[in-house]
Amino acid sequence: MKTSRRTLLKNSVAAAAALSLDWRRARAQSETVRIGVVYDLSGPFAAGGSVASAVGTQIAIDLCNEKGGVAGKYKVVPVKADSQSKADVAINEVERLINQEKVDIIDGIYSSAHAVPLAAKVEEQKKILWITTAVATAVFKDRNLKYVFRAQIHSDQYGEAFAAFLTEHAKQKLGVEPKEVKVAIIHEDGPYGAGVAAADEAYSKKAGLPIVLKEGYSAAAPDLSSLVTKLKRARPDIISHIGYNPDITLFLRQAREGGLRFKMLFGAGAGYSQLDKLRATFGKDIDDFCNIDPVPAQLLDPKKLAPGLGELITLMVERYKAATKANDVPPHCSMGFNQTWILLNHVLPLAKEKYGGFDPEAVRKAALDVDIPPGGTIQGYGVKFFPPGTPLSGQNARSTPVVMQNAGEHIAVVWPTNIRTQEPVLPLPKSSVYAL
Amino acid sequence: MDIFLVEAIINGILLGGVLALLALGLNLIFGVIDVVWIAYADIVMCGMYVIYVLYTHYDVPLLFACLAGIAGMAAFGVAVHLLIIAPVLNSAPINQLLATGGLLFFLQSFATLLFGTDFRNIGVRLPVVEVASIYISFARLIAFLFGLIGAVALYLFLKRTYIGTAIRAVAQDRDIVGLMGIDQRRIYLATSAIGGALAGLAACLLVLQYDVHPFIGNTFGPVIFMICVLGGLGNMIGGFVASFIISQIIAIGGYYSNTELSYVLAFTMFIILMFVRPRGLFAR
Numbered sequence: 269m270k271t272s273r274r275t276l277l278k279n280s281v282a283a284a285a286a287l288s289l290d291w292r293r294a295r296a297q298s299e300t301v302r303i304g305v306v307y308d309l310s311g312p313f314a315a316g317g318s319v320a321s322a323v324g325t326q327i328a329i330d331l332c333n334e335k336g337g338v339a340g341k342y343k344v345v346p347v348k349a350d351s352q353s354k355a356d357v358a359i360n361e362v363e364r365l366i367n368q369e370k371v372d373i374i375d376g377i378y379s380s381a382h383a384v385p386l387a388a389k390v391e392e393q394k395k396i397l398w399i400t401t402a403v404a405t406a407v408f409k410d411r412n413l414k415y416v417f418r419a420q421i422h423s424d425q426y427g428e429a430f431a432a433f434l435t436e437h438a439k440q441k442l443g444v445e446p447k448e449v450k451v452a453i454i455h456e457d458g459p460y461g462a463g464v465a466a467a468d469e470a471y472s473k474k475a476g477l478p479i480v481l482k483e484g485y486s487a488a489a490p491d492l493s494s495l496v497t498k499l500k501r502a503r504p505d506i507i508s509h510i511g512y513n514p515d516i517t518l519f520l521r522q523a524r525e526g527g528l529r530f531k532m533l534f535g536a537g538a539g540y541s542q543l544d545k546l547r548a549t550f551g552k553d554i555d556d557f558c559n560i561d562p563v564p565a566q567l568l569d570p571k572k573l574a575p576g577l578g579e580l581i582t583l584m585v586e587r588y589k590a591a592t593k594a595n596d597v598p599p600h601c602s603m604g605f606n607q608t609w610i611l612l613n614h615v616l617p618l619a620k621e622k623y624g625g626f627d628p629e630a631v632r633k634a635a636l637d638v639d640i641p642p643g644g645t646i647q648g649y650g651v652k653f654f655p656p657g658t659p660l661s662g663q664n665a666r667s668t669p670v671v672m673q674n675a676g677e678h679i680a681v682v683w684p685t686n687i688r689t690q691e692p693v694l695p696l697p698k699s700s701v702y703a704l
Numbered sequence: 705m706d707i708f709l710v711e712a713i714i715n716g717i718l719l720g721g722v723l724a725l726l727a728l729g730l731n732l733i734f735g736v737i738d739v740v741w742i743a744y745a746d747i748v749m750c751g752m753y754v755i756y757v758l759y760t761h762y763d764v765p766l767l768f769a770c771l772a773g774i775a776g777m778a779a780f781g782v783a784v785h786l787l788i789i790a791p792v793l794n795s796a797p798i799n800q801l802l803a804t805g806g807l808l809f810f811l812q813s814f815a816t817l818l819f820g821t822d823f824r825n826i827g828v829r830l831p832v833v834e835v836a837s838i839y840i841s842f843a844r845l846i847a848f849l850f851g852l853i854g855a856v857a858l859y860l861f862l863k864r865t866y867i868g869t870a871i872r873a874v875a876q877d878r879d880i881v882g883l884m885g886i887d888q889r890r891i892y893l894a895t896s897a898i899g900g901a902l903a904g905l906a907a908c909l910l911v912l913q914y915d916v917h918p919f920i921g922n923t924f925g926p927v928i929f930m931i932c933v934l935g936g937l938g939n940m941i942g943g944f945v946a947s948f949i950i951s952q953i954i955a956i957g958g959y960y961s962n963t964e965l966s967y968v969l970a971f972t973m974f975i976i977l978m979f980v981r982p983r984g985l986f987a988r
Contacts, residue, residue, distance in 0.1 A: 309821070310812075310813075310816050310821060310918070310919075311821070311919055312821075312917065312919050312922075314821030315820075315821045315822045315823055315917065319821060353919075457964055483962045483963060483964075484962070484963070484964050485962075485963035485964055486963075486964060486967060488922060488923050489923075489963065489967065490719075490923045490924055490927060491715075491719050491951075491954060491955075492963065493712075493715040493719070493841075493955070494712050494715060494716075494954070494955050494956075494958030494959045494963060494966065495958065495963045497708050497711045497712050497715065497959060498708070498958075498959060500708065500711075501708045513823055514823055514914070514915050514917060514920070514923075517823060517825075517915050518914065518915075521913070522841070524832075525832050525839060525841035525842075525843070525844075526711075526715075526839045526841070527832065527834065527839035545822060545823060548824075548825070548827075549823070549825050549827075549915060
């Protein structure tokens with residue numbers, strides 16, 4: 269049979285269409301989402317919570333892939349980098365991930381000192397920076413970022429929680445009005461320490477809490493004994509200490525040896541959230557210390573969270589303990605897990621379905637559309653990002669911290685009062701080596 | 705007198721003892737072999753890990769763990785000389801610097817591989833001495849005393865023994881000592897062993913005060929180099945005095961201004977003194 273030119277053309281078009289359909293299907297099946305994952309896996313930040321965040325992030329990626337990937341179809345491929353606790357290395361690694369690995373989304377970042385320059389760098393290249401752990405408000409404040417997002421709490425909220433807790437409990441627990449509770453604020457001098465300290469100072473002043481000393485120091489300082497001496501001279505009732513590690517252990521050791529006494533010490537996450545490691549060094553000496561940070565998910569009542577999140581938390585805790593052999597699951601694991609989970613399960617599916625892909629523009633628009641009510645994430649808070657044009661553009665407007673207290677080998681939530689799991693112990697009991 | 709100021713001064717003196725001990729070994733090696741061991745503080749870190757492992761994992765009594773740490777680092781010092789320094793001994797200084805810099809990264813990475821990034825400590829809690837409301841850390845006091853003893857012992861060794869005299873001779877003129885029947889190679893090995901042993905001694909004293917982690921060398925490295933350069937590289941008495949100058953600037957500066965500024969003050973003073981005496985305060 270002779271084939272006419274018209275028939276040949278028709279058949280060719282049909283074949284091409286069929287082939288194209290198959291190719292598209294095959295592509296959909298094999299399409300993956302490559303995400304750069306950047307944490308400090310070496311250097312002093314590693315043991316200060318960065319590795320715990322990285323483990324949490326990996327658990328989130330594993331769980332997502334086990335159910336088929338993003339939207340059940342697109343496997344997540346992490347491209348990992350170690351920022352080595354150095355800002356220049358963090359910048360170089362992110363450059364490499366973006367320019368050589370051709371990654372559009374960077375997930376992670378432990379240190380605020382890295383997050384501040386990285387935010388500008390990634391924004392300039394119009395790629396997505398999804399910050400999981402670094403908390404400095406300065407990362408976002410008045411920078412009108414469009415491609416940088418953080419569902420995590422920010423440093424101003426630490427100060428808010430610090431002052432609110434003291435105001436609420438001063439009279440009842442310490443027997444004095446807030447204006448008589450003398451506060452000292454000591455901090456490492458990077459953006460994290462300086463940011464939280466500035467917030468502590470601002471909110472303490474607002475609450476009428478007198479500040480008798482505010483001082484920064486380098487996290488790598490070999491000696492903090494003159495700071496201890498100055499604290500003894502200032503005689504604060506309450507010390508807020510914002511540090512990483514090993515400065516936290518150095519300070520606590522020199523404080524004990526220097527005879528520094530106080531009614532309560534508040535940590536602000538980082539090294540203070542690594543309870544296992546602090547207990548290994550100080551044993552019971554750190555009992556009843558308070559710590560402000562995002563809540564470790566396992567401390568929340570799962571009944572108050574959205575359905576399914578309780579099981580998710582159990583899985584996260586099991587896998588973290590299996591991976592690290594730790595007794596305690598620090599907040600950093602929840603931070604890494606939760607932020608990555610939000611990205612993989614709330615933002616990326618929306619980016620694909622509504623905006624047609626995983627490119628930065630689609631992810632950015634999807635992130636701004638995300639609207640998770642309080643109780644909708646494993647750390648209890650909801651998610652709604654401040655839109656461009658607002659002072660904290662890219663920061664989650666619904667994040668909330670908690671005040672925790674070391675209760676033996678475990679941590680209890682003591683504030684906000686409506687979700688606390690234990691009545692706060694204030695002041696430190698007389699049995700404490702630091703008790704006034 | 706302000707009692708808190710007295711406390712700050714005492715703390716400065718005690719810190720000076722620790723820094724002096726650290727500077728002693730580095731200065732000795734530079735003075736004799738003329739090579740800067742950039743990784744010196746990281747050899748101290750290795751010594752701390754040796755003591756930590758022996759004491760906590762193998763229940764070796766602390767004294768013996770410390771002696772093993774000193775002996776181990778002496779042997780390590782010899783190994784560093786044979787494997788890393790000797791092959792580049794006659795190379796350009798930059799090559800020597802790169803070789804010991806490479807050792808620094810190797811040691812940090814190797815420690816990370818072996819022990820992870822966790823902060824570890826031996827869990828020994830020494831008492832605190834309280835005199836007239838001034839608290840003095842016993843661990844620091846011991847470190848200070850051993851720092852002094854180490855310095856005096858080294859001084860006597862260098863002055864009173866044949867090897868010590870030979871070491872000084874090599875430090876003064878390494879080209880001519882061969883004519884006097886001194887085996888330069890043996891002297892280099894002896895110096896490396898003593899330098900390593902001093903790092904081991906420093907490790908014994910630091911492990912009582914600080915957590916062990918792979919990057920603890922970074923905490924002390926820059927300050928020790930500053931002290932050695934300030935005192936005159938290779939000049940042990942200069943390094944000893946410079947340790948106390950720097951530690952007092954840190955302590956008293958921190959007391960009167962703030963902790964951050966005290967280090968700025970120390971480094972500013974260092975830069976000014978370098979302009980005034982570029983070869984160090986005690987350079988001849």
